[in-house]
Amino acid sequence: MTYYTNVKSQTPHMAFVGRWCPLHRGHTWIIEQKLKENPEKPILVLVRDTEFDEFKAADRAFLVKTWMEANSINGTIVIIPDIEGVYYGRGVGYNVDEIKPPKGIKAISATDIRKKMSAGDESWKDIVAPGTAPILEALLIK
Numbered sequence: 001m002t003y004y005t006n007v008k009s010q011t012p013h014m015a016f017v018g019r020w021c022p023l024h025r026g027h028t029w030i031i032e033q034k035l036k037e038n039p040e041k042p043i044l045v046l047v048r049d050t051e052f053d054e055f056k057a058a059d060r061a062f063l064v065k066t067w068m069e070a071n072s073i074n075g076t077i078v079i080i081p082d083i084e085g086v087y088y089g090r091g092v093g094y095n096v097d098e099i100k101p102p103k104g105i106k107a108i109s110a111t112d113i114r115k116k117m118s119a120g121d122e123s124w125k126d127i128v129a130p131g132t133a134p135i136l137e138a139l140l141i142k
Helices: 025-037 057-070 110-119 122-126 133-141
Strands: 002-005 014-018 043-049 075-081
Touching (some): 014 025, 043 057, 057 133, 110 122
């Protein structure tokens, strides 16, 4: 289900699949690296609709949308069923690339963020994507 878009769907997008629970600086760093390489291309953020995550898929999609709008990023957010894997055949017409972050970015863990949130350790606010901490706080209060 398309949650949000600000571009034509026929425009080739750069796709990013994840749970985004919550969206953090590691996630945004990876997306920003591809945007530096291809600033004219929109992004496609696929939010996995999982049963086990603390935040609903629509709430996680809203965090991504908030970050995209705050940073004037063009793209589309789609909520997808949970997936087991991503598979493709030969000559499919798109790239599959791993973006290797530096140690500091690679060390960011959404699991650690959720643990800090549960423990009342407010340092998680410095790790989540800029502008999303107030939204996450409101979701925690619910």
